[in-house]
Amino acid sequence: MELTAGHVWLMVAAALVLFMTPGLAFFYGGMTRAKAALNMMMMSFISIGMVGVVWVLWGASMSSGEGFMEIVGNPFATFGLEGITTPDGLIKVGYAATFAIITVALISGAIADRAKFGAWTVFVPVWVTLVYCPIAYMVWGGGLFGAEGAIGKALGPAIDFAGGTVVHINAGVAALILVLIIGNRRGFGKDPNHRPHNIPFVMLGAAILWFGWFGFNGGAATTAEQGGLIWINTLAAPAAAMLGWLVTERVRDGHPTSLGAASGVVAGLVAITPACANVSPVGALGLGVVAGVASALAVGLKFRWGFDDSLDVVGVHLVSGIIGTVALGFIALPVEGVGGGLFYGGGPTQLWAQLAAAGIAIAYSAVLTTIIALAIHKTMGFRVSQEQEVVGVDLSLHAETAYEFGVGGHGGSFQPLHELITGKQGDGSAPASEDGKKTDAATGKESVGA
Amino acid sequence: MELTAGHVWLMVAAALVLFMTPGLAFFYGGMTRAKAALNMMMMSFISIGMVGVVWVLWGASMSSGEGFMEIVGNPFATFGLEGITTPDGLIKVGYAATFAIITVALISGAIADRAKFGAWTVFVPVWVTLVYCPIAYMVWGGGLFGAEGAIGKALGPAIDFAGGTVVHINAGVAALILVLIIGNRRGFGKDPNHRPHNIPFVMLGAAILWFGWFGFNGGAATTAEQGGLIWINTLAAPAAAMLGWLVTERVRDGHPTSLGAASGVVAGLVAITPACANVSPVGALGLGVVAGVASALAVGLKFRWGFDDSLDVVGVHLVSGIIGTVALGFIALPVEGVGGGLFYGGGPTQLWAQLAAAGIAIAYSAVLTTIIALAIHKTMGFRVSQEQEVVGVDLSLHAETAYEFGVGGHGGSFQPLHELITGKQGDGSAPASEDGKKTDAATGKESVGA
Amino acid sequence: MELTAGHVWLMVAAALVLFMTPGLAFFYGGMTRAKAALNMMMMSFISIGMVGVVWVLWGASMSSGEGFMEIVGNPFATFGLEGITTPDGLIKVGYAATFAIITVALISGAIADRAKFGAWTVFVPVWVTLVYCPIAYMVWGGGLFGAEGAIGKALGPAIDFAGGTVVHINAGVAALILVLIIGNRRGFGKDPNHRPHNIPFVMLGAAILWFGWFGFNGGAATTAEQGGLIWINTLAAPAAAMLGWLVTERVRDGHPTSLGAASGVVAGLVAITPACANVSPVGALGLGVVAGVASALAVGLKFRWGFDDSLDVVGVHLVSGIIGTVALGFIALPVEGVGGGLFYGGGPTQLWAQLAAAGIAIAYSAVLTTIIALAIHKTMGFRVSQEQEVVGVDLSLHAETAYEFGVGGHGGSFQPLHELITGKQGDGSAPASEDGKKTDAATGKESVGA
Amino acid sequence: MKLITAIVRPEKLDSIREGLESYGVQGLTVSAASGYGRQRGYTEVYRGAEYNVDLLPKIRVEVLATDEQADDILDVIIASSNTGRAGDGKVWTVDVFEAVRVRTGERGSAAI
Amino acid sequence: MKLITAIVRPEKLDSIREGLESYGVQGLTVSAASGYGRQRGYTEVYRGAEYNVDLLPKIRVEVLATDEQADDILDVIIASSNTGRAGDGKVWTVDVFEAVRVRTGERGSAAI
């Protein structure tokens, strides 16, 4: 079948959404300390790598089609994408893959600076399989919340156009669970060095996220009217949220910050995600302001309650995700005069559906994530050693440092790779050492200081 | 109405153009000193936030439709975008919004390092409303310069396909006015520290700008022939301008620089903007070379005449904007054998129309910008204090610093946000202090040095 | 002709591919030392500038249409793009231009830190004209390898959907030749300072490359089925290659690195390039793994054999380019039941065609590049002086340094450009000096230390 | 007067400052340094090639003190930066001929 | 010989250099430092949390001088870096046992 405008739009949208995950890597990576920036970025990059493979093999199959108890699809139905025959089937698979990729990557911001990279590489595919795919199936794949699903029929279908529950609430809850299991960074709430090391990178990340979000929200649009509404709402809500966050900062702290502007943009984008096709532009402005202010206030909760959600995944994605999802109960536009939120005379029906969807997503994500994360934490351990944390996870986990600007810095010597395969057996241990012990198992050198 | 290729193209183009403004933030932000980089970027980001909101509320309405004296549209006609019913109406509004956003952001480069952020947040919405919207209306919205407008009918319609007058001349003139009102940076023309702090960011910005410019110039294309011509011209002119700028540098200074390459690209893009659909590819090459050379020479004018157009908005956008606009009088292609520029035997008609459009845009922008900027400067003040400028506007206006790479740097202590709303009343004052006085009103601490 | 979905897709794809070259500038620029970052980026930027102009003038004409001995097109057939009349003609020219641009830019990674910029500006247009255009003509323009070409008829047409031979093998071979002619960097294989200076930039570059590659591989798709397959393969192969590279590192060196993740992505993209429309998604996964592992091993060859392919153009582009091209002999899908690779029962026909295409591309590129590079090296010299290399090519060739973060750094004085044209005759020499001699011819100052 | 210079672990800056402040020291100067001694370095790996970094990051803390206080300050610094492992660093003292507070021009002990 | 070390405001570098050059000093060394004394710091705010930075950026200027010149140089530095406000910094002098110009191997005063 020849390419139609819809196909082109979906392919472009999918590329835009894929670009968001590296954008997230910068958004997050700029907020960590310099000695943990690469690890932070790697958690996003590896999500692309692993989920990309998982999606081709069984993920796509599990998130649509004939399912099991309206909860999840059959992983073997189109395993390896065999048997997909509709013309745009593979385009849709690609588009869907990018959502799964970014959702799991979003979680990583909560556990910056202290998670074992090996544990993360186990968490990613398991979580996508057991948490993301079922929720995506229930909301979008014809499951529980769909028009034909048990809950959808009971309460009326919940609206989640682009992923308020599936992506943001889901990731936000998982982030919270991980923090509670892994624990806080050393020095959390006390150490003044926990400040963002590269704010331009945060702004670059926010810019890429915004850019890509036009694909994220808009990709599924099928008419010009819908496309236009989504586009304008994806501009309006984050613009208003940026202002909301900045005004909050100005009033509370005395200064509007650039980190606040970038954060406000993301909060607004999160809030408009489920609602983008179902609220008016002015509704989007209002939703944006609320999300911006609420998330600006919510990022303080972690200090008050003592959970080290390092880069505020809960404060931004969970809080604004809930706001956007629930707001639809009030400001959803009627469709051809029917339904709509409370403010449009649609009665409370939509609100119940939205609350149910949010609640079930929270509950499902919380329970399953707890099981997965605990299993990993109790077996292989999810957290690096104290020493590795002090040295910095870039060096201790990846044997790299992000920057080397200068002269007179480090010195040292260089050992080129003469053997194609040196046969070193890595142990994942910190290459940095203390006590004159060269701990890098790779080299076998070990010398104790006098 | 189902999505057509035209709708898709316009939605993609709009996203591309929106992405340009963060690109501009990097283009400009890399050129300032490290201690003013965030503020520079914030001036672009806040433009997205504020103009995004303004456009939804009244900006779109003011730049099209029934107007007042062919000068400006009625702000209440489609206030809040109510009443827009054509299928692609909202898509076009979104596309138009991105032009307004970047135009005002362009101005900020002229007043780097010294403008009050609060004043800028007043300037942005007022200027867009009173300067941008009318000019956009006159040129594109069916106003004075349109085929039916008074001037358009008298002189023949001026060609400004993508914004030579509306965007670049307009922003360049406003930039000049602001510099004259706000004054030069401390140490302008003497202090060797006024060098760009991060040239890779400048190149990143130029790259994003170029990428987005395909949407900027191309979005309004309706045929394949036009789309192709615009695409190729948007490649050819900046490519040639880059070479023109670099050869100028090589001859004059002895070295072709990367800042020059990035600047040349932007100069070429500016020049081709009005002309992109109306000159041949070879014409675009020629126009590019002229713009590259001319802007490379023009950036020296500020030192000669002593106005501190810090990041050369005048030298690049005003100069190349005029070149591109006026060049159409010479090299515009005839349309179906009719008209065209002087070189194509079309006679001087087009030239007069172009000169008139450029002249009126300059005059209108100069007068209105002067009024707005003076009003702000005389009331709230447009310029930070000397002390704030020395400390750096990032710290003094935003309480942030862009980078923190290292060890042994700053030390200090950390005060987490325990209260959701701390009730601090910001005063916008510099958090940095002198004389042992802790000026941050927030903490109330104040101790005088012995 | 009104815009169709195909036109829109091609225009978007072309913009995406153009964006790849600045992406490459960051991918490469982050890998050099800080004192050579700008020069590295400039080699990519100037490729856009020069090839952009060449393509409009004669490059497009030479890579299609009536040709000379099935080897190259006539440069004057559509010189300056005159006479192109099909509706999408110019769109295709633009799309093709972006391939030529990035191919030559790819080469530059091999000669980081030591090439004369002036020599590079000669090499670029000559190489594109004499090497790129003919190979593009032979493979895509209706030449030797086409369905009607001599070799294509003899062996059956080789498959190279998006540029395995034309782009990656070609650039990889040219890179190797240049290294052999120009020689190794000072301290190659010994100096520990040859480490990447900014790995986040490398990751940014990889992200932009991946994003753009959807246009690179997908642009020529004409059906929804093909578009979907290409899209998913362009996700699957680099995802799998990232994992392949990281596992190799983990096993061999003990740590998976972020530089490895970025490199693996590029290796996977290179391998899938020729194959993207002709292998199954599972085939793409397999191809990706192989390419990731192979390139991760191949980057060590330069140390073993002593050729300083500084940023591993050979290890990544030549090796994975050959893998992707030859793999089609095994895993090409049959088209409507006919043909296909060995594994699909298509017999060895396709394999011979692939090997022939790879072999001829290697031979042609090697011979022609040698002639061009030697001619430049023997006349103007391709390599900077020792002193310039020690000082750093940013300062010595471009009179710039990439970063200036701080206080107390440099001091100095400032000489604004008072004269528009100062009449300085640059000599391209290093502005930095030794021995108290101010060598900058520009100033004429020269003082010898006591 | 004496100038006490300490080359110590970067992560000890806070405890040294606390120690000195509670002893009553009113000012100090910090800068970045790197060095090697008994402590071994670490290995970075880029595209499979190993870079052995053996100059490790340290900070330099400098305190100007009167002759009487110098010894105590030395002890405070050592106590607050010692971990007992290689890499703890070195502290040394040199005689200062003259010291001036720029703001007031005060000299000698008054300048401290 | 003496080594004069000044920890002063970064923005005073230019005026110090001018002062020293007109006095006739032919060389000096500059490096980055940070410190605290009477001068208070400032506050940065990231996502609402306050970071109080109290080590403020300074530069260290070092000049090697003959015994005769040392006192004048001290005065020149103080004069050209004084603003009268806290944070102006400290200057101190230590005796140098030996000094060498690497290029020529000259020692003592000839090396300066």
Next chain:
Amino acid sequence: MKLITAIVRPEKLDSIREGLESYGVQGLTVSAASGYGRQRGYTEVYRGAEYNVDLLPKIRVEVLATDEQADDILDVIIASSNTGRAGDGKVWTVDVFEAVRVRTGERGSAAI
């Protein structure tokens, strides 16, 4: 004891380290500096405007040594960093009153 401070060309770090190691020095401290002397600077150009940079990058190498070794070490440093061209730098020695190894608390020569 003595403290030997060398302000030398950055690219000489490796040869100095080799020289000192073969002489038997077990530790040293390095930091970044910049300076000017007889050596002239260079010019950067941004948008046509010239920025004359005359503080050139140097490194500071510091070695703590016993009185007996100090002179040899001085010679080793000079020999391994000399190029004979302006910009080679300066080396100087000052008397150290006391030195301590933080890890063990050892003082005096034992601390080196």
